[in-house]
Amino acid sequence: MAADIVENEEVVKGAQQEPQLPEDKPEPPRELLADALRKDASHPVFSKGFSPTLCLELGGAADGDSLLEQAALTTRPVCFLSRSHAFRMNDHSSLAVLSDRINCFLPRLLNKVDVLLLSPDSNDQNAIILPFISRLLAPKGRYYVLLSAEDKPVELCRQMGKKGLVSREVISKQCGHGETFSVFCFTHKNK
Template sequence: MSISLPTPNIAHLTEEDYEHVYEPAEDSFILLDALELDAQLIRGDKPTICVEIGSGSGIVSTFLSQLVGPSSSLVLSTDINRYACEVTLRTAKANQISLNPILCHLLDPLSSRLRNKVDILVFNPPYVPTGMTELLDTQHQKDIGGAWAGGQDGMIVTDIILDQLPDLLTPSGKMYLVTVVQNKPLEIIRKMEAKGLICKEIIKRRAGRELLSVLRISRELHQ
């Protein structure tokens, strides 16, 4: 049985904010729905460290913090975009949540300290297939383009994290990853299984021309 949770309030965000930060859309909401579907599973594991990569508006980190509740859980978020870190703080405050976003690329300054310590990892990556020049330019600019430009198959940035994943998760740890069909989700599943992890598509939805899904990647088998 899933647990119903309210969508975080983002009414404080303005058109000017969305010039610099990705506006929550169907890919954001399918991720919230996936976390809601697994709410009992997540809460039952009593996570200590939860991490979102690329917090953007802060809607997902805020939702995750609400999901795990006022407990011993530490919810971390990162973003390469300084404006996104500021907006994440505002979203957390608007929802009476405490977050401490970290300005960095992916998990670069944290990877060694998070080794085998991440209970929940959440990533709505830049998944749109683009040329490498566009990917490198948007990553260098550290602005809104970095939220969607994903290079070949939309997987260049995602693959960096997937390669690190076995070294990040706790024995009961789980990652929730947003994908589109162009990312070749079945190939992702095979790749993660080759690394000894269990990967399952837990929700799928069409949004306009995009066929979105969320993969749960874990060490343990779950229904």
């Protein structure tokens, strides 16, 4: 009789357990950066009087998808159109340029870049572009970069501060196996 009770309790316990759902698929860091761009674009403090004309995205996905285009199109009512057509309809242009360095563009881009974006697929290029960021950004320009704790964001913020830039965390999220990613925006200090 006691064996029957124990056996029945085990059956009841097994029946009460809910099936294990697979873990949520972690949001790719690339999508977190796109979310940060959308969030920043809709923030009244930062969108007031800011109408970017020159946006530069370094890195990117192998399929050629642009985070800047994704963010721009999802904040506009014409997102059902193709990207190039949507940009034309909104009187904007988008041009993809393949280059392994920014050096060839530096003279023409100095103090003119309104939005500079370093795609998470190319964080290793951060060290290459770091010395140029403050010179590339227009007076109201913004530099967005996605960082993990491994990337030492506090150290990067200090380095950028020495170059006359201030930082703020736009968005932060725990992705995947407990790793937290944050998107930082760097701008020139107000004079």
